[in-house]
């Protein structure tokens with residue numbers, strides 16, 4: 011059997027990865043039938059919260075309230091001027107906008123956004139979804155569905171014909187966070203709950219979870235947790251909700267739970283969505299959950315670089331843990347490279363290398379263009395080390411390996 015030569019390994023892996031239609035396991039993009047919750051277009055792209063954080067660093071005298079009072083278009087113009095015209099746009103979030111523009115044939119050197127706006131006026135949501143999926147090489151995305159969201163819920167309640175490329179995921183932190191904040195909405199939706207986490211409340215929440223998993227055809231449930239999350243913890247409302255409602259429902263339905271841990275919400279409230287920071291996780295809590303719910307698959311992503319090494323080690327001990335993606339502040343080339351190498355070394359092919367976290371449809375293009383390149387580099391390096399031992403590698407081996415990691419069905 012003739013194997014691939016070491017000198018052509020990078021080109022071969024890059025080509026195969028480029029030609030493979032991937033699955034994106036965590037996004038904030040939506041079936042276009044859900045209407046305004048699907049964000050797309052140049053103004054959304056340029057006002058991505060990663061760039062909002064950056065514009066305040068470029069213009070420290072800018073007042074938060076004044077910025078939020080501006081129209082989206084004015085905010086986008088300001089960000090374009092500050093971060094793309096007055097300075098070289100070299101941050102990863104800026105580079106992302108340029109990658110999208112380049113892929114769409116828009117001018118990344120433009121002095122304003124008029125040309126880009128005219129391009130988007132010509133697009134329809136459905137047609138643009140097709141274009142973006144094609145340009146990103148994505149075949150399926152998992153959404154982030156929140157029944158507490160007044161913009162999203164009515165679409166589901168009304169019902170619509172699903173686009174099968176968009177998979178449902180029930181997101182639970184907006185329901186659980188600062189309990190009992192959400193009980194008004196739960197009661198209005200017909201669930202019998204009260205502030206105390208009584209048997210009645212637990213049953214009511216379990217029913218809510220089940221009804222919404224049915225309605226969404228949820229493939230997994232997800233929750234974002236702060237670094238302070240501990241399990242077990244009898245004194246924590248959040249832990250009680252996770253333990254008594256989320257996990258038992260996942261066990262009953264036989265679906266995975268995605269734990270996204272490490273965001274310290276609103277350390278700077280003036281920045282709104284852009285105001286969150288990072289903290290390390292308590293890895294023992296993940297180990298205890300993996301032990302107590304041994305038959306449930308835990309998809310885990312963490313926000314701090316240090317915690318990612320602990321997660322690799324913990325994943326070696328618990329076959330029901332699958333690490334996924336390089337989340338948010340880790341979704342930067344230098345860190346993706348490091349984390350992906352470490353995962354290959356400690357876990358072989360047993361992880362999901364990346365998710366986009368796209369909040370704006372167009373971001374699928376850049377997040378996947380950038381990540382594909384790095385993942386191909388790292389895989390090629392690992393294959394090259396393997397070839398040095400005399401072990402052979404064929405194109406079909408590479409294809410199989412890529413499918414194992416990326417052709418995820420949850």
Ligand code: RAT
Pocket residue numbers: 038154234270283337338367369
């Ligand atoms: O990465 C982000 O854009 C964050 O704002 C969040 O969406 C985070 O990924 C989350 O799902 O909570």
Ligand code: ZN
Pocket residue numbers: 036037038154367
């Ligand atoms: Zn997200």
